[in-house]
Amino acid sequence: MSWGRAMDRWMPVLRALLSVIAGxxxxxxxxxxxxxxPWNVFMILIRSAFGSWYDLxxxxxxxxxxxxxxxxxxxxxxxxxxxxxxxxxxxxGALAAAVTGVVLAGLPWPLAPVAAAAAAFxxxxxxxxxxxxxRARRGSHxxxxxxxxxxxxxxxxxxxxxxxxxxxDSQNPETRPxxxxxxxxxxxxxxxAPVSTALILAVAMCVAxxxxxxxTVLGFELRSVGQSERAARVAxxxxxxxxxxxxxxxxxLAGLVGVGEVLGNAEKFKLGxxxxxxxxxxxxxxxxxxxxxxxxxxxxxxxxxxxxxGDLDFETENVTRDLSMILQALxxxxxxxxxxxxxxxxxx
Amino acid sequence: xxxxxxxxxxxxxPAVELVGLSKTFGSVRANDAVSFRVERGSIxxxxxxxxxxxSTAMKMLYGIYTPDAGKILVExxxxxxxxxxxxxxxGIGMVHQHFMLAGPHSALDNILLGAETSRxxxxxxxxxxxxxxxxxARAKLQALAERYSLPVxxxxxxxxxxxxxxxxxxxxxxxxxxxxxxxxxxxxxVLTPQETQDLFANLRRLRGEGKTVLIITHKxxxxxxxxDRVTVFRGGKVTGGVETEATSPQELAxxxxxxxxxxxxxxxxxxxxxxxxxxxRDLKLTGREGGVERLKGVSLEVRSGEVVGIAGVEGNGQSExxxxxxxxxxxxxxxxxxxxxxxxxxxxxxxxxxGVGWVPEDRHRDGLLLNRPVRENFLLGLQSSxxxxxxxxxxxxxxxxxxxxxxxxxxxxxxxxxxxAGGLSGGNQQKLIIAREFERKPRLLVAAQPTRGVDxxxxxxxxxxxxxxxxxxxxxxxxSSELDEVLxxxxxxxxxxxxxIVAEFTRAQADEKRIGAAMGGSA
Numbered sequence: 023m024s025w026g027r028a029m030d031r032w033m034p035v036l037r038a039l040l041s042v043i044a045g046x047x048x049x050x051x052x053x054x055x056x057x058x059x060p061w062n063v064f065m066i067l068i069r070s071a072f073g074s075w076y077d078l079x080x081x082x083x084x085x086x087x088x089x090x091x092x093x094x095x096x097x098x099x100x101x102x103x104x105x106x107x108x109x110x111x112x113x114x115g116a117l118a119a120a121v122t123g124v125v126l127a128g129l130p131w132p133l134a135p136v137a138a139a140a141a142a143f144x145x146x147x148x149x150x151x152x153x154x155x156x157r158a159r160r161g162s163h164x165x166x167x168x169x170x171x172x173x174x175x176x177x178x179x180x181x182x183x184x185x186x187x188x189x190x191d192s193q194n195p196e197t198r199p200x201x202x203x204x205x206x207x208x209x210x211x212x213x214x215a216p217v218s219t220a221l222i223l224a225v226a227m228c229v230a231x232x233x234x235x236x237x238t239v240l241g242f243e244l245r246s247v248g249q250s251e252r253a254a255r256v257a258x259x260x261x262x263x264x265x266x267x268x269x270x271x272x273x274x275l276a277g278l279v280g281v282g283e284v285l286g287n288a289e290k291f292k293l294g295x296x297x298x299x300x301x302x303x304x305x306x307x308x309x310x311x312x313x314x315x316x317x318x319x320x321x322x323x324x325x326x327x328x329x330x331x332g333d334l335d336f337e338t339e340n341v342t343r344d345l346s347m348i349l350q351a352l353x354x355x356x357x358x359x360x361x362x363x364x365x366x367x368x369x370x
Numbered sequence: 371x372x373x374x375x376x377x378x379x380x381x382x383x384p385a386v387e388l389v390g391l392s393k394t395f396g397s398v399r400a401n402d403a404v405s406f407r408v409e410r411g412s413i414x415x416x417x418x419x420x421x422x423x424x425s426t427a428m429k430m431l432y433g434i435y436t437p438d439a440g441k442i443l444v445e446x447x448x449x450x451x452x453x454x455x456x457x458x459x460x461g462i463g464m465v466h467q468h469f470m471l472a473g474p475h476s477a478l479d480n481i482l483l484g485a486e487t488s489r490x491x492x493x494x495x496x497x498x499x500x501x502x503x504x505x506x507a508r509a510k511l512q513a514l515a516e517r518y519s520l521p522v523x524x525x526x527x528x529x530x531x532x533x534x535x536x537x538x539x540x541x542x543x544x545x546x547x548x549x550x551x552x553x554x555x556x557x558x559x560v561l562t563p564q565e566t567q568d569l570f571a572n573l574r575r576l577r578g579e580g581k582t583v584l585i586i587t588h589k590x591x592x593x594x595x596x597x598d599r600v601t602v603f604r605g606g607k608v609t610g611g612v613e614t615e616a617t618s619p620q621e622l623a624x625x626x627x628x629x630x631x632x633x634x635x636x637x638x639x640x641x642x643x644x645x646x647x648x649x650x651r652d653l654k655l656t657g658r659e660g661g662v663e664r665l666k667g668v669s670l671e672v673r674s675g676e677v678v679g680i681a682g683v684e685g686n687g688q689s690e691x692x693x694x695x696x697x698x699x700x701x702x703x704x705x706x707x708x709x710x711x712x713x714x715x716x717x718x719x720x721x722x723x724x725g726v727g728w729v730p731e732d733r734h735r736d737g738l739l740l741n742r743p744v745r746e747n748f749l750l751g752l753q754s755s756x757x758x759x760x761x762x763x764x765x766x767x768x769x770x771x772x773x774x775x776x777x778x779x780x781x782x783x784x785x786x787x788x789x790x791a792g793g794l795s796g797g798n799q800q801k802l803i804i805a806r807e808f809e810r811k812p813r814l815l816v817a818a819q820p821t822r823g824v825d826x827x828x829x830x831x832x833x834x835x836x837x838x839x840x841x842x843x844x845x846x847x848x849x850s851s852e853l854d855e856v857l858x859x860x861x862x863x864x865x866x867x868x869x870x871i872v873a874e875f876t877r878a879q880a881d882e883k884r885i886g887a888a889m890g891g892s893a
Contacts, residue, residue, distance in 0.1 A: 237763050239753045246750055249739035256696065256728060256736045257751030258719030 034311050045356030049349035057340045066337045067330035079212025085325030087279040089224040091303025092317045093231050094275040101268035102248035107168025108276040109300025110175030111146040115277025117179045118145035119284040120291035123200020124187050134203040139281045146277020147270045154269025158262030195293040206285045218286030232314035305354040383446025385410040385551050385582035391440035400426040402606040413583045415593040418603030419825030421795045424586055428553055432464045433457035463544030464553040469536050473529030477522050481543045482507050514545050534565035553584045562683045563886035570596045590619040627827045635833050635858040644674035647814040647845025653704035655690045664690040666869040672845040679860030680849040683889055687869040688849050692818050727812030731819045737803045740792030747791045748773045748806050780805035797828030815839045818849040867891050
């Protein structure tokens with residue numbers, strides 16, 4: 023019996039690892055077809071993601087937003103919702119951080135980044151609230167509304183960035199830089215890598231998420247609604263309220279991506295800064311299976327993959343950036359192909 | 371272990387013979403060397419508690435599962451099915467507990483579905499494109515219906531027909547496909563007493579025409595009424611095979627449970643009824659999509675220390691009645707009072723916090739988080755109570771202690787708070803819900819279908835608990851489609867028919883025939 027119990031506990035981990043390995047195998051097979059040694063490609067990946075303090079720093083820089091969007095999607099999964107809107111929420115969160123840094127330029131240092139972070143969280147949360155409210159009170163499916171809100175967020179952010187706060191000193195589509203008092207510290211061990219205290223914030227959010235889900239009444243209610251809306255309702259929980267709250271928290275978490283990006287890296291809002299962090303967050307949440315440690319590990323994996331594949335372009339002859347996208351896509355695909363595992367199990 | 375017999379040939383061979391059938395799911399032996407035979411032209415009962423393996427055996431016979439070991443003989447020939455299609459071709463048919471009918475289609479089309487015929491003139495077309503020849507099918511069906519006295523309105527959408535007729539259509543579906551062996555899974559679960567009598571008459575007529583009928587059921591009374599022989603399952607094994615004439619409900623119950631069971635509920639004397647625990651005044655409610663009124667002015671009162679039973683065929687407003695107590699805000703009109711306080715405008719959580727225990731009619735859908743451990747299911751609904759939470763944090767230590775005690779007290783097996791609720795048997799799931807709802811020390815207990823799909827041993831326990839709540843002064847509203855259950859437990863019985871209370875009986879007046887008539891709408 024204890025063997026079975028251990029199996030139950032570790033099976034999800036095993037499955038997650040297997041799907042990562044399968045994705046890697048398929049991806050490396052593609053590089054082999056392209057005429058590279060898969061082993062060589064793999065070693066380049068490892069080296070360029072973890073090979074030096076700088077490389078590790080870059081990996082963690084990409085990990086930071088993925089951890090936040092992963093948590094954003096995960097908290098919605100817990101409540102039985104599918105948040106495809108993290109991309110829009112993080113865009114507006116970053117925009118809000120930048121606008122705060124421009125408009126309230128006079129704020130002194132410790133207060134300034136806190137205010138910008140609050141604005142990022144609040145704006146993302148508001149964007150999540152719209153989808154949550156529509157779902158809970160009007161019955162509009164959140165998958166549809168969050169996808170549509172992504173487009174609205176993209177349009178809205180270009181308008182605000184280009185027409186209200188354009189950067190006069192640049193040809194690039196971006197806002198004016200934020201005041202110096204808003205900038206947050208880089209972690210100096212990692213050399214020039216732009217990894218900042220935002221990483222600590224993201225890890226803190228991950229811990230908070232774990233605490234929320236394991237220890238609090240709210241986390242219990244959230245999970246209950248996700249497991250069975252009807253049973254939760256009969257038990258006296260208002261599923262609508264919980265769903266709205268989950269979307270608000272999810273939006274806020276995604277919005278916090280703006281802290282690392284604007285206050286820790288670009289120092290302004292750049293249109294299109296996110297290489298689909300919001301969507302990769304879905305894969306992070308799926309792979310992490312709602313477990314805070316799992317989500318953190320998955321975020322690190324995808325962060326490493328993002329950093330690693332970026333270098334394949336110039337470290338190999340045949341693997342271009344596009345192929346590296348394929349490699350990432352295959353890992354994501356194999357992670358998402360959860361049902362396949364059940365199918366295999368049924369056959370055996 | 372019965373000796374395995376190979377086929378006696380020809381006409382004497384039994385309709386069905388199962389020899390040493392075994393089937394394992396994961397670590398569960400669902401069937402362990404199951405052997406029994408069903409004579410031709412007989413009605414054969416297959417009984418057992420939930421999870422005893424009777425459905426597994428029937429599903430192997432019908433080709434849904436493949437046996438791990440053992441043989442299936444049909445009319446003397448060893449058979450191996452790859453799918454139910456093979457079983458159907460060999461003359462076996464099954465009526466599932468939940469009918470497999472397409473509601474908006476007519477009876478005729480439902481029966482034809484999957485067995486469409488067309489005129490020879492169209493045979494050059496690929497089969498999916500051939501026009502259906504309904505008139506030939508209608509003629510064949512008409513002949514069948516007359517032969518077996520199963521009249522059906524062929525052209526009305528089946529969703530508008532009564533359940534009894536829908537079941538008749540399911541049976542005709544099998545006969546249309548030339549089934550000689552009919553398996554019926556819990557056929558009386560949704561029927562009124564009168565419809566049940568009609569069904570039994572039809573089954574006897576089928577038997578008279580040489581058909582073989584297998585009935586899977588857990589209602590001993592019906593087994594006694596209609597079958598010729600009975601096979602009893604327990605723990606994946608056949609524990610008995612008896613002639614119906616030579617047995618008694620008590621013997622069958624003991625064989626099913628493996629120990630002596632009290633079939634008769636011992637009802638303690640009723641305490642002096644006190645204040646109204648629940649008062650409903652003129653409740654009106656439309657269906658979810660609006661339109662037809664599902665409750666047409668229901669008023670009733672449940673006093674402390676009394677059990678009020680709602681009898682009625684399912685779908686006559688029971689679900690809506692329950693819904694309106696839990697969420698009175700959605701009522702069209704009417705007032706709900708709980709323990710003397712008007713709760714019509716209160717949210718569910720506050721109503722339940724007043725001391726309302728709730729056993730939902732569909733425990734899978736409304737009562738449990740099937741993929742979460744027993745511990746969390748126990749906490750569901752109690753998560754904000756002072757006993758288990760402090761400043762927004764769940765006190766898991768205290769929850770665990772309470773779960774441990776409750777599993778013991780309510781005999782939930784396994785006694786393991788880490789097991790997922792979905793992994794418990796129906797009876798244990800229900801005991802878990804009862805344990806949870808009693809944790810509130812309810813002053814009003816609403817129990818809907820409290821023993822549905824629950825095995826005999828657990829039924830006894832649940833009935834005892836309900837009566838105990840009454841003894842301790844709770845008002846109990848019991849809603850059940852099992853008339854026997856309502857009769858056994860209720861101090862007063864109200865009959866719900868098409869959204870109205872059409873009759874009321876005290877325990878002394880209660881009479882199965884008259885209540886049955888009221889359930890059918892002729893009060």
